[in-house]
Every structure is written in C-alpha cells, then in structure tokens.
Amino acid sequence: MATKTTTSKTKKRTTKRKTTRRAKPRKKLVIVESPSKAKTIGKFLGRSYKVVASLGHVRDLPKSRMGVDVNNNYHPDYISIRGKGDVIKELRKDAKNAKAVYLASDPDREGEAIAWHVSNILKLDNKEKNRVTFNEITKDAVKEAFKEPRTINMDLVDAQQARRVLDRLVGYSISPILWKKVKKGLSAGRVQSVTLNLIIQRENEIKNFKPEEYWTIEAEFKHGQDQFKASFYGENGKKEKLHNNADVQAVLSKLDKRKHFAITKVARRERRRLPQPPYTTSTMQQDANRRLKFRTRKTMMAAQMLYEGIDIKQGAAVGLITYMRTDSTRIASIAKHEASKFIHEKYGGEFAAVKPVKGKLPEGAQDAHEAIRPTSVYRTPAKMKPYLTNDQYKLYSLIWSRFVASQMTAQVVDTMTVDLEQNSVDFRANGSKVKFPGFTKVYQRGVEKDNLLPDLDEGDTAKMVSDDPAQHFTQPPARYTEAALIKTLEQNGVGRPSTYAPTLDTIQRRYYVRLVSRHFEPTELGEIVNRIIEKQFPEIVNAKFTADVEGELDQVEAGKRNWVKVVDSFYQPFSKEVKAAEAKVDKIQMRDELAGMDCDICGAPMVIKMGRYGKFYACSRFPKCRNTKAIVKNTGVTCPKCHLGTVVERKSKKNRTFYGCSRYPDCDFVSWDKPIGRNCPKDGHFLVEKKVKGGRQVVCPNGDYQENVQK
Numbered sequence: 001m002a003t004k005t006t007t008s009k010t011k012k013r014t015t016k017r018k019t020t021r022r023a024k025p026r027k028k029l030v031i032v033e034s035p036s037k038a039k040t041i042g043k044f045l046g047r048s049y050k051v052v053a054s055l056g057h058v059r060d061l062p063k064s065r066m067g068v069d070v071n072n073n074y075h076p077d078y079i080s081i082r083g084k085g086d087v088i089k090e091l092r093k094d095a096k097n098a099k100a101v102y103l104a105s106d107p108d109r110e111g112e113a114i115a116w117h118v119s120n121i122l123k124l125d126n127k128e129k130n131r132v133t134f135n136e137i138t139k140d141a142v143k144e145a146f147k148e149p150r151t152i153n154m155d156l157v158d159a160q161q162a163r164r165v166l167d168r169l170v171g172y173s174i175s176p177i178l179w180k181k182v183k184k185g186l187s188a189g190r191v192q193s194v195t196l197n198l199i200i201q202r203e204n205e206i207k208n209f210k211p212e213e214y215w216t217i218e219a220e221f222k223h224g225q226d227q228f229k230a231s232f233y234g235e236n237g238k239k240e241k242l243h244n245n246a247d248v249q250a251v252l253s254k255l256d257k258r259k260h261f262a263i264t265k266v267a268r269r270e271r272r273r274l275p276q277p278p279y280t281t282s283t284m285q286q287d288a289n290r291r292l293k294f295r296t297r298k299t300m301m302a303a304q305m306l307y308e309g310i311d312i313k314q315g316a317a318v319g320l321i322t323y324m325r326t327d328s329t330r331i332a333s334i335a336k337h338e339a340s341k342f343i344h345e346k347y348g349g350e351f352a353a354v355k356p357v358k359g360k361l362p363e364g365a366q367d368a369h370e371a372i373r374p375t376s377v378y379r380t381p382a383k384m385k386p387y388l389t390n391d392q393y394k395l396y397s398l399i400w401s402r403f404v405a406s407q408m409t410a411q412v413v414d415t416m417t418v419d420l421e422q423n424s425v426d427f428r429a430n431g432s433k434v435k436f437p438g439f440t441k442v443y444q445r446g447v448e449k450d451n452l453l454p455d456l457d458e459g460d461t462a463k464m465v466s467d468d469p470a471q472h473f474t475q476p477p478a479r480y481t482e483a484a485l486i487k488t489l490e491q492n493g494v495g496r497p498s499t500y501a502p503t504l505d506t507i508q509r510r511y512y513v514r515l516v517s518r519h520f521e522p523t524e525l526g527e528i529v530n531r532i533i534e535k536q537f538p539e540i541v542n543a544k545f546t547a548d549v550e551g552e553l554d555q556v557e558a559g560k561r562n563w564v565k566v567v568d569s570f571y572q573p574f575s576k577e578v579k580a581a582e583a584k585v586d587k588i589q590m591r592d593e594l595a596g597m598d599c600d601i602c603g604a605p606m607v608i609k610m611g612r613y614g615k616f617y618a619c620s621r622f623p624k625c626r627n628t629k630a631i632v633k634n635t636g637v638t639c640p641k642c643h644l645g646t647v648v649e650r651k652s653k654k655n656r657t658f659y660g661c662s663r664y665p666d667c668d669f670v671s672w673d674k675p676i677g678r679n680c681p682k683d684g685h686f687l688v689e690k691k692v693k694g695g696r697q698v699v700c701p702n703g704d705y706q707e708n709v710q711k
Helices: 002-014 035-045 085-096 108-121 140-146 153-183 190-207 245-252 281-291 296-308 333-345 383-386 388-404 483-492 502-507 524-536 541-558 563-584
Strands: 030-031 051-054 100-103 213-223 225-236 262-272 411-424 425-436 463-471 513-516 519-522 593-598 605-609 614-617 628-630 633-638 646-651 658-659 674-679 686-692 694-700 706-708
Touching: 002 658, 030 085, 030 694, 035 051, 035 140, 035 296, 051 085, 051 281, 051 633, 085 108, 108 153, 108 281, 108 502, 153 190, 153 524, 153 541, 190 388, 190 502, 213 245, 213 425, 225 388, 225 411, 245 463, 262 425, 281 296, 281 388, 281 483, 281 502, 296 388, 296 502, 333 388, 383 388, 502 513, 524 563, 541 563, 563 694, 633 674, 646 674
Parallel strands: 030 051, 030 100
Antiparallel strands: 213 225, 213 463, 225 425, 262 411, 262 463, 411 425, 513 519, 593 605, 605 614, 614 628, 633 646, 646 658, 674 686, 686 694, 694 706
16 A cells, blocks of 8 residues: 555656746837936836837938938938947847837937937837827836827927938038138038137127227225225216326316215115026026036036936936926926925025016027926935036036026115215215025025125215226127127027037037137138138028028928928028039138248158148158148246156147147156146145136145245
C-alpha cells in the first residue's frame, strides 16, 4: 500500500498544466519634441502610456535648393531632415505597435507644424482627434488635456507654413546675389534684414548727432537747522532753459545771497505706482538682459528647462513655469486665486489687489496662451533653489517675483514740491517718501531712496547756502542692447516671440554686427549687405511692411486668409526686384588692407582680411600660401610666466576676450583677466584687473589682495 501511495503522489507532481501567456497590453503613444519633456510627462501619465521625443522637427525644406514650387501654388517640397532617419524609424515602429497615438508638441504655430509633420510621416488621419496641448507641464494640466484631445489645427499649420515659405523665398533669392556680388556664406532674411537695418540706422544717428550745450544750477538751501537741495526752474513762474554760461551769469546776477528766498508754493500729493503685468516672452527677455545680463538665447534655454520639468524630489519632475513663448499678459483664474491666497498669508490682506493690473496687448498680439508665470506660487524661489542651476534660479526668481507683484497693490509715495523765489528767479525742490511699499515688497525696478524735505509751508523763507552751475551737452542715442532692440522690434510689430533669439544669433554669426560692452555695433560687412538690400529690396527692410506681413500671417492663423494668396501677394513684386537686382548690383570688391608686415613663410606682404569672427592677417599670395595670424592687441605688459614675451589680447572660439603670451606656443600663459604688470605685495603673484559691479578692481588671483581702480 505504501508503494502504491508513493507512486500516486509522484504522478500528481509530474502532471503538467498547460498555461497560455497573455499578450502584453498595447500602450498609447505620446510624441513630444524633447527627451526632458517626454520624461516629465511620462511619469504623470503612468504605465499605459509610452512617451517619446521627435527631437524637434522631423521634416523641413531641403538645404541644397529652394524647395518651393512657385509655379504650383508655392508647394513646399518637404524632406526628412538629415540625421533624423533613426528617430523616424523608431517613431514608425512605436506607432505601429501603439493602441493610439497622441501628438503633444508645444502649443504654438511651430508646435502645431511639428505635430502635422509627425502625423504625415506616420500616415495618421488628420481628422482624428489626436492633438493634445497644455500651457503648463503639471500633473493636473497634462491629465486634463488628455481628456479632450482635438484635431490638428490646419490654420495654425498654414500660418507656420506660410512663414517658412516666405523666409525661404527671401533667403534663397537674395543670398545668392550677396554671394555673387560680395562674398560667399552671406545670408538675408525678412526679420533679420529689418533688425540689421535698425542697428545701422541707430549707428547713423549717432554719427550724425551734433551735441547741444546746456547748463543747470543746483543750489543748497537752509531753513532753520535743515538743509535741502533745489534746482533752477525759470523766471516769473515759467520754465526756462539755460543754453550757455552767459545765461547762467544773467540769472546769478539777479540773486542776492544775503537775502532769503520766499517759499511761494508747497504742493503735497500722493502718487500711486502700479505694478507691471506678468511677463510675455519679449518683456522676460528684456528684463533678463537688463537685470541678469543674460543673452536672449541663454534666457530662452533656461526658460525651456523650467517649462519642461525640474526634479524637485517630490515624485515626478514638474514644470515650474507656464509656456514661455507668448505675447499675452492674461492669467488663469485659478492662478489668480492661488496668488491672492499666498499674498494674504505671506504679506497680509492690504498687499493683495482686489483688481490686479491688466496689461495692454500689443498690436497684432495673438493672445493664444497665458502670460509666463510660476505653475504654483507656493514653489517660492527659496524652496526651489536647491534643485536649480544658478541661471535657472535667477530666471525663476525673476518670473516668480514679477507674477506675484502683478497681483499686489500699488506702491504709495508721498511727494512734495516746493517753489522758491527771489527777484523773479524761481528754484524748485522735489521730495518723496514711500508711504506704503505695495508690490515693491517682492519686485523692485531699481534702487529707491526717500528724498526728504523739511516741513515747509507757503510764506516760509530759506537762505541759499551755495550754488553749483554745471555745463552739460546733449548725448546721442545709445546703441541698442539686446533688450532695447527686442523692445523696438516688438513696438514695430516685427517678428514674433519665437523669432527674436534666432534673429539676434544669426546677425552675429554672419558677422553683420558685434556686441561691444553689451551694445550692438554694425560691422563693415553688415553695412555693405544692408546697403545692397536697402537699395534693391526696400520693402524687405521696411519695418511697417514686415509688420503688415506678420499681420497677414495672423489672419491665416485665424482662418481669415488663404496662405497661398498671402505668399503670392508678397512674391510677385518681390521676384521682379530680384531679377532687377541681379542685373543692377555691381560686384563689390572687399579690398584687402595692407598689414604692414611680411609673411614669415614666403616673404609676401600680409593683408587684413574679413572672416567669420572678424578681421585677421593673411598672406597676400593665398591660396598658394595659406599662412594666417590672429590680430591681437598688445597690452605692453611683460608676460608674468616667461618674462620674455608680452601679454596680448585674444579672442576665444566663442568670441570671449582672454589674455595670453605673444610667444605662444613656446609660452602657454593664459588668463581671463588682464594682467597689469605689478605683483601682489602679499604673496608676489601677478595682479589682474577684474570687472566688478560698478567698475573695476585690481585683485590677486589667490584672493589675498584687492584695490579699487580709479575711474
């Protein structure tokens, strides 16, 4: 019995059950532009979704030819972008295995165009509701967006397509003329040409400016034990200008310093200063340039990272700001309520605005998205600082404080204006004191100091203690900074938020302009190119014409104009100008300037040539002799390393100034800061001149010594 029982058990154990493997459930595919955005969204959506990146555009017009059939309704000949073959192959594979495909590129014209191109390469149905957009990358916003997908908006696609075709027609028509008539490698574009023209117009204004002399009289007055300052205002109650020293002496001759001035008027007022609205792309770029000294490209890169998602160690990464390409100052109601609650808790109810300031939309603004703001006002810069890079933190602080300030009450300032008179000569003193800080608790536009005046009343008197006449001359308009140029482009309706950074980048890469002390200066090459375009294609550099084209593109986006007709109305007259220019424009010889030295290889004279990064020395026998040398500025300071050569100023590949030995490569001395030819009195190390806020300092690189530089 025992044996049988064992056999029976053994049989039971060896019996195999037939099992069937369940097929893995098919996932829904979501396609975005960037890997970081894919990573953030993927964590929000969960395991039933697969989120991948197209790495930007997958199709574009070919680089080797025009790629636009002007005889067939300007049909664009799109091809797969070179190097994107593997990406496209993976996208097709993922789409084939997916339960559904969603296109979640950025919520603007370019994002819509990317979605359309991806849809085409995957052969998706454009009538299918597979387009998903969100203004901020937070869990709630993303999940809400996926509840209501829509079809691809072909009006947005057509507007972007029209822009692309117009830019290609302009660039690939004018550029070959510049290659033939000036030099190879030059380019022209609609927005680019207007921008260059604005810089050159400003340079001409500066060159033609004639300074005018004027004078001021600042005086010190005393009332009892209190002293205060006042300025010359005019005579007989009317404001007057002092044109020269004779005018000054005529005024002073009427005054008797032994006598007191009568205080004829005291005006006390309350001035309310409203906060500015939240940032648009343009105002963010301007403020980052002014306050943080960020280049426009740097600002947009930092903003992109803040939008796409930052790991703040609270589960999934989260977008800290809303979409950063916008021309609207509109704010969602939920964001207003959250900001109001935060301000009540942090600063008190008196700081929370009942009716927050509303910004005025610039002419032609699309108002497609909200203003740039933090996705949650409770993620304060201080809390986010550990998770951000230095640049990200600075920009986030700026965006956060501007938004919070926009939801706060006005600053209230008590002002006081005092008029003083003697023998019909009038002086005026202005005083101010902050009564209530309002929005300046979180956002200030500059250093503010109270300017207190004594408690004066009409009928009081004050004695002039001293007078200080000063000669001045009117100043020419300043060269454009990046901030000022962007503001001017926006005011003229030229370009759109997404175009400013690449436009400024292009005119610098082409060496049409250079940045000197953060201001744009045109180069000789830029002036030549502008002269040709201005003469042969006057409409291209006409800011109003370019703005009108932008307005027509907006009408295409709104579904009010056909994109082909918009392009045709531009191209027909433009094509005639192109044909005329090919015949009229004479070839411009870029004359080589003699360098005043001979080639150390073949002995022929060296000349100064114009290159991509500026001027350089080259042998006049080029291409037989290819000897070149960088043009360097000699500081006259003996090299602190070899003591044989001198320190010269050089440029890096990124056009940054540095200092090295003239005997390079025999001596490899290099420094970002300028050596001054003296050694540190403490440790003997060579001293350098360093730029600091408000001026310069002579410092020891070891950090043991510093001295201020006299201006």
